[in-house]
């Protein structure tokens with residue numbers, strides 16, 4: 001009998017959840033960066049093997065903070081847990097667990113779902129590895145506890161197979177050639193955000209979001225363009241896509257940094273984004289990318305709800 005299950009990926013910011021998802025999927029499904037709190041939405045990555053299908057829900061890093069925006073991220077973690085048949089707990093083995101890590105363990109324990117633990121970043125030869133494994137075993141009863149490296153793809157297949165074991169029996173939810181359910185619009189915004197984060201300092205990443213303002217195909221086919229997955233192969237799609245996007249920041253000083261001297265930085269972000277888009281979309285894309293200031297957007301509930309809230 002085939003397996004099919006939803007698996008929530010839970011862990012602290014920067015534990016390597018999204019990197020691990022990409023390693024397991026073998027596709028770049030979720031954006032990653034060294035800045036904590038990169039992931040903001042529960043992003044789905046789908047893995048198919050002869051044994052069955054796993055639908056991973058990558059979540060924002062679980063973070064103890066009272067900021068308004070963080071409440072949305074926490075809710076997203078809880079919603080993913082509610083939807084899940086099992087939990088993949090990712091822990092960064094290069095950091096000794098503290099208060100926040102123990103809070104994550106508590107949260108996971110409370111779910112009563114089967115747990116697989118990925119002890120990540122073992123490529124860094126973490127000195128506290130044995131201690132961390134001991135702490136996990138003392139606090140959780142994981143069905144699997146596996147040392148991995150998302151960066152070097154160590155033990156990824158073992159982890160994947162162990163997670164499949166935890167999934168219930170069932171038929172696949174998605175066609176086998178799907179590896180994500182994100183809309184092209186969402187993925188474009190994420191790609192631009194990743195490239196912007198990679199090119200600015202520590203504080204700006206949290207202050208920016210990307211707005212895809214306009215998308216238009218030429219030649220147009222009456223506006224009813226199919227953007228359903230799986231996308232057509234490039235040779236089957238002679239269409240051109242024109243996209244206008246804004247990188248939104250909170251202050252004009254941040255806008256200045258993103259634009260750069262004579263527009264150098266925004267140009268780099270645009271070119272790198274196009275390069276990344278070319279790898280996953282079948283269309284020839286023209287990107288009009290600008291920076292705009294949206295003061296205090298992180299305090300505005302309607303926007304936060306629209307971007308990071310529940311779907312309905």
Ligand SMILES: Nc1nc2c(ncn2[C@@H]2O[C@H](COP(=O)(O)OP(=O)(O)OP(=O)(O)O)[C@@H](O)[C@H]2O)c(=O)[nH]1
Nearest residue numbers: 013014015016017018019033037038039061150151
């Ligand atoms: N050395 C090493 N670095 C890793 C590994 N996995 C991830 N990283 C790095 O850790 C940083 C965070 O990775 P992400 O995958 O974005 O982490 P995340 O848990 O999704 O973070 P949030 O979305 O912010 O919660 C990035 O700089 C990754 O390159 C690993 O196995 N080894």
Ligand SMILES: [Mg+2]
Nearest residue numbers: 017018038039
């Ligand atoms: Mg992430």
